[in-house]
Amino acid sequence: MAAQVQVTALGAIIALVIAIILILRKVPPAYGMIAGALVGGIIGGASLVDTVSLMMDGAKGIIPAVLRILAAGVLAGVLIESGAASTIAETIVKKLGETRALLALAIATMILTAVGVFIDVAVITVSPIALAIAKRANISKLAILLAMIGGGKAGNIISPNPNAIAASDAFHLPLTSLMAAGLIPAIVGVILTYFVAKRLIQRGSQVEISEVQNHAEGNLPGFLTSITAPIITILLLALRPLFKINIDPMIALPVGGLVGALAMGRIKKINDYAVSGLGKMSGVAIMLLGTGTLAGIISNSGLKGLIIDALNASGLPAYLLAPIAGILMSGATASTTAGTAVASQVFGPTILQLGISALASAAMIHVGATVLDHLPHGSFFHATGGSVNMQIKERLKLIPYESLIGLTMTIISTLIFGVFRLL
Numbered sequence: 001m002a003a004q005v006q007v008t009a010l011g012a013i014i015a016l017v018i019a020i021i022l023i024l025r026k027v028p029p030a031y032g033m034i035a036g037a038l039v040g041g042i043i044g045g046a047s048l049v050d051t052v053s054l055m056m057d058g059a060k061g062i063i064p065a066v067l068r069i070l071a072a073g074v075l076a077g078v079l080i081e082s083g084a085a086s087t088i089a090e091t092i093v094k095k096l097g098e099t100r101a102l103l104a105l106a107i108a109t110m111i112l113t114a115v116g117v118f119i120d121v122a123v124i125t126v127s128p129i130a131l132a133i134a135k136r137a138n139i140s141k142l143a144i145l146l147a148m149i150g151g152g153k154a155g156n157i158i159s160p161n162p163n164a165i166a167a168s169d170a171f172h173l174p175l176t177s178l179m180a181a182g183l184i185p186a187i188v189g190v191i192l193t194y195f196v197a198k199r200l201i202q203r204g205s206q207v208e209i210s211e212v213q214n215h216a217e218g219n220l221p222g223f224l225t226s227i228t229a230p231i232i233t234i235l236l237l238a239l240r241p242l243f244k245i246n247i248d249p250m251i252a253l254p255v256g257g258l259v260g261a262l263a264m265g266r267i268k269k270i271n272d273y274a275v276s277g278l279g280k281m282s283g284v285a286i287m288l289l290g291t292g293t294l295a296g297i298i299s300n301s302g303l304k305g306l307i308i309d310a311l312n313a314s315g316l317p318a319y320l321l322a323p324i325a326g327i328l329m330s331g332a333t334a335s336t337t338a339g340t341a342v343a344s345q346v347f348g349p350t351i352l353q354l355g356i357s358a359l360a361s362a363a364m365i366h367v368g369a370t371v372l373d374h375l376p377h378g379s380f381f382h383a384t385g386g387s388v389n390m391q392i393k394e395r396l397k398l399i400p401y402e403s404l405i406g407l408t409m410t411i412i413s414t415l416i417f418g419v420f421r422l423l
Contacts (some may be wrong), residue, residue, distance in 0.1 A: 005054060005300060011159040012301035015294060016332045023334070023385035030290030033333070037293040038231040044301060051297070058296020059289050061345055065169040066285045067250055069162045070278065074254035074270075075116045075233055078261050080125070081268070083219070084226035085117050089126045091134070091223045102145015102197045105144060106151030106190050113155030115230030116253070118280065119336070120383040122155070123148045127387035135207040141388045142204035146304045146398055149384055150193025152288045153370045156336055157182030157189075157409065160233060160283050162284050162358045164336040165249060167366045173357040181363035184416060185409035192408050196401055204394055211389050221264040229260020239401025283336060291338040295345040304346060317356040319418035321347060322361050323410050326368025334378025339369035360417035361390075367413040371406035374399060 019036030023029050034055070041051030079085045089108040096104035105126060113121035123145075130144040156163060158179045168178045233256025240247040257277070261270045298304065307328075312323055325347040330339025343365045351361040374381050376396070383397035416422050 001254075003048050006045030007041050007046050007051075007054070007297055009044075009302035009306045010304035011040045011042075011087055012298045013040075013045075014043050015040020015297050019294060019333060020377055028287075029333070029335070029379075030286045030337070032296040033287075033290035034336075037297045038137060041352045041407055043298045044297070047390060052416060054296040054300050055293035056296070058299065058345065059292035060064060061295070062166070062292035062341060064290050065162070065341065066288050068165045068169065068248070068253070068286050069167075069288070070281050071250040072116065072160065072162070072253040073277030073279075073281035074257035074274050075160075075260075075277070076118065076121075076257075076280055077186045077273035077275070078229050078257040078270070079112075079115065079117055079226075079271045080121060080280075081276045082221060082261065082266055084221055084228075084229065084260065084264065085112055085122070085125050087220045087223055087226040087249045088112060088115070089129060090220075093126075093129055097331035100145040101137055101139060101193045102143060102201075105130050105133070105147040106154075106193045106197070109151035110155035110186070110190050113152045113161065114159045115227070116160050116233065118161065119152040119156050120286075120380050121280070122152050123384050124387045126169075129161055133213050134169050135209065135212050138206070139201050140204045140206055141390050142394065142398060143200040144198060144207075145180070145384060145390065145395075147193060147197040147389050149374070149398070149402055150197065150389075151190055153402070154193065154409070158186045158371060159365050160249065161238065162217040162281075162288070163340045163366065163369060166288070166337060166341040167344050167362040168249075170232050170341070170348050171352075171362040173358055173362055174237070176234065176237045177236075177241050177359055178362050178366065181359055181417070182413070183360060183365050185412040188412050189405055189409040193280070193405055196404065200401070201241070204397065205390070221266075225260075225264045226265040230260045232256040241327075242328040265419040268314070268368035287335070287338060288341055291333065291341050291343070295342045298342065299346040307347075308350065310363050317355050317418065319351075319360070319364070320414070321354065322351050322364035323368035325351075326365040327371045327410070330369040331372035331375060334373060334375040335374040336369045336380075338364055339373060343369065356418075360421070363411070363417050364413050367406075367410045371403055371410055373406070 022032035038305040092108040168175045236247045236252035298391040325343035329343040
């Protein structure tokens, strides 16, 4: 049986290394991880047949999350294509004013991500506003991009996005419970983002006038109708923890999008929105299937035991395995979603056996996956840099600050769920 096959720790490490190298060489992440898993499994001592079986088993484990992520495409498509996301971002920035520009950008990106927009799409959505403000207020690109990224990271751990779906599914938790678990770390993260971004105001390149777009409002929906979709979605998801009425995310996410489109008077365009949203989610879904094959190899390898032994030898408490797993896997995949999925699938059962609750385990893994998800072998690094026309050399300078924000949120989450076990 494939379930009884054990791959060596070296094989699992080789699988990760090959995946990273291939992704860095612009191979699609799903193919990179499938290739890494295949080579790592064979080098790790499994036969070709057993290696494929382990990969298939790993992919099967990720399918429920994939289905829910595909369903989330309706909500994402409605928010982005209708202009609702732009309305939400512009309203927040206008209300806070340019004197608090960096805080406004951080909060706008946080809220967009929190209501179900991908973090990189949220940054791209806010970036035209950010560039215009930066030019008028003489703020550097480094400062505005960090404000948006930090806000996006904070929003990502309180959102119904694919990373949260992957963690809640792996630990069989209500999605809203995991979203709520990230609230305090998210607040700390956005505050830290503001103060760190302020220190970068005069560092790095400045915005050129040619980079500023004349942002015409066009036929954008109103603010109240724009927030209808995420509010309905969250209310439906909240029925499970509040009243024991289980509305699965696969139902709640598209229903929220449908009601939002109806409220904005754009229900006739719902198919166009759904097609666009599906296009955005399909890439993530395919990547997660590749992630599942890699998780199948790692979870049946000696790597997990090696990490646990190292943790025991160091004398550190067992609960640290959760954030460490999130950090390591996000670094390996350069993706919050893939990092959360792999860490949850591979280390989740072991963490539960160590006496850590499902909510605490999921929360610490989820936040830990924000520490290294911005490394250059991932698409987030390049998409965010491109949103403000930043050169790669300058974009690299933000990595330590991004990691600091993610690490701080992880420390806060670990204090809450690991040290003090407050929730």
